[in-house]
Amino acid sequence: MKIQERQETDVLVVGAGPTGLMLAGELALAGVTVTVAERQQVPSGQSRGGGITARTCEILAMRGLLDATSERAVAREAVGGHFAGLPVPLDTRPWRTRHPDGLLIPQDRLEQVLETHALEQGAIVRRGTELTGLAAGDSGVDAALTGPDGPVVLHSRYLVACDGGHSTVRKLTGIAFPDGRGQ
Ligand SMILES: Cc1cc2nc3c(=O)[nH]c(=O)nc-3n(C[C@H](O)[C@H](O)[C@H](O)COP(=O)(O)OP(=O)(O)OC[C@H]3O[C@@H](n4cnc5c(N)ncnc54)[C@H](O)[C@@H]3O)c2cc1C
Known part of the structure; x- marks a missing residue:
């Protein structure tokens, strides 16, 4: 069985949409080490916003x-x-x-601006990297990521879910998503 590599960062942001990229830029600007994990290898080029x-x-x-x-x-x-x-x-x-x-x-063009800015501030953006599991402890969170170089465990003091409406983080942590009718 392959031993998973273990890496560290202050904050792991899951999702390189506009929310995650903006947050990563802000954190890096404040001197925080931040890694963004984004499952898409390349930006989709699609634009909802x-x-x-x-x-x-x-x-x-x-x-x-x-x-x-x-x-x-x-x-x-x-x-x-x-x-x-x-x-x-x-x-x-x-x-x-x-x-x-x-x-x-178009949203994808704004994402280009935000990603360039985040990288310039020192954030690390790991594309083609999907969050598949997490475990919280006293010192932070161990996130299981699957990326181009195989599986890795990234330990962070904080993990921020910026992974959209179908959030993996929400599902892994069992946070409910009420539909407005209390269901
Ligand atoms: C039809 C439509 C029209 C819209 N029009 C507008 C508009 O005109 N103006 C406006 O401001 N907003 C608009 N919006 C809303 C806007 O698109 C969203 O608010 C915005 O995309 C939310 O950004 P986000 O970064 O929170 O999430 P998202 O853009 O959904 O990004 C989440 C990212 O997380 C990644 N991800 C998901 N799961 C994982 C995982 N397990 N591991 C790693 N990465 C993961 C995804 O690949 C994705 O890149 C529109 C939305 C829709 C659907």
């Missing part, structure tokens, strides 16, 4: 990421909002923001 709001633009600007995001955005008329890509007239003047119209940007 199509746009970001004024507040998201403000946060990206605070991190110096708005220019790179704007360069990848889709040109459109300034309409103030959208639903499923369709313009929605919205009076944003009361928001007093520099970015009242948000940006129309």
